[in-house]
Amino acid sequence: MALLEVEHLNKSFGATSVLKDISFSLDEGHSVAIIGSSGSGKTTLLRCLNFLETPGAGRITVAGETLYDGTAVTDEHALRQKRLHFGLVFQSFNLFPQYTALENVTLAVKLREPSKSKWAAIDAHGLELLERMGLADRAGHYPHQLSGGQQQRVAIARALALSPDVLCFDEPTSALDPELTGEVLKVIRSLADQHTTMVIVTHEMAFARDVADEVIFMDGGVIVEKGPAREVIDHPREERTRQFLARYAQA
Ligand SMILES: Nc1ncnc2c1ncn2[C@@H]1O[C@H](COP(=O)(O)OP(=O)(O)OP(=O)(O)O)[C@@H](O)[C@H]1O
Ligand SMILES: [Mg+2]
Structure with a gap:
């Protein structure tokens, strides 16, 4: 059964629509890597899951409990309780x-x-x-x-x-020198081996392929492609995914 269920999530900043009808689910003990170019909405999605941003519409359910149903949560105590379902590790440690x-x-x-x-x-x-x-x-x-x-x-x-029920990472290694990246990825890999439920935004394609169970590719605020990690990385079905991965392969 899915531990995390995200349905038709939308988020706009003013007139700019940043998340458009985002839906995915994540089983307990599984991890999903979210990849996509800059500005595609990855951080905004994590911030909505962690109740640091209020989505405009949609539904977020964790372990059968609906945490967000389209109505903004404004009560501070209720927000704190909802945030406890998620842990968030930022790029910049904090x-x-x-x-x-x-x-x-x-x-x-x-x-x-x-x-x-x-x-x-x-x-x-x-x-x-x-x-x-x-x-x-x-x-x-x-x-x-x-x-x-x-x-x-x-x-x-x-x-x-x-x-937390779900541990989220927002590019956990992108502020690190290359020689320090490995030690952090190793720790996340060991968490995956211990079946920690994780949503990992990353630019490390090899890591996403080898460690995550599933990969979601986002572009322009939509999920373009999602599926088993190796399938999406090695055999992308969508042209936009292929182009994105090709840019990485060249870098
Ligand atoms: N607080 C905000 N107010 C207005 N626009 C915002 C705000 N936060 C994000 N955006 C816009 O939403 C879009 C998605 O931003 P987001 O940070 O989610 O992208 P990202 O995929 O995490 O990019 P990156 O890979 O560079 O971290 C961008 O166009 C950004 O300018
Ligand atoms: Mg980001």
Whole structure:
């Protein structure tokens, strides 16, 4: 059964229509890579899923619960509850500079848990997540003491700490030097191996092909093509997908 169901999602900024009738579903434990050229609406789609933007129309359902049905959610408490279904890892890490790696991971969880007697368990879980990211020895380091790849892995641990149903990535490696990209992709690959449900916006075509179960190609705010990752990347059916992939192959 689909864990995430997106139906007929639309989003405009003023007169500009940015998402046009976006529909797709994602099974629990599966991952989908979203590819497409600049301005095609990938970030806007992730921001709508994470309730950082209000769509204009459509439906978003997670685990059978309708989170968005076409009516704008304005109540702050309701928004926070809906956002908890999703985790989002940005291109630019966005760690709090004044907090250590472990504090960055646990902060949001502690804010939701007023009973301080539970904080030791939250710290233990935070450490475990950092360990999974290969950062056990960096828990007490501040962001400026970490490489970009390490900071991004802390950001992934932070997103996982709130146990989202769906973990979203927006070009998680595009701000990194090539030698640091591999360590972040390796962590995302291991999350896929552990059947984390993920929506990954990426420009890494080989990664999308090898790690994601499915690929969605977006252009001009519409889904042009979607299907099993290897089929879409190796044997695209649509001319627009072929042209996009050919540009990447040349780069
Ligand atoms: N807050 C906003 N106000 C007005 N227009 C916006 C806003 N955010 C995005 N857009 C427009 O929506 C379109 C899609 O932008 P979006 O950032 O979703 O593209 P993208 O596929 O993520 O591109 P990139 O690969 O460069 O990150 C663009 O034309 C952009 O200018
Ligand atoms: Mg973007």
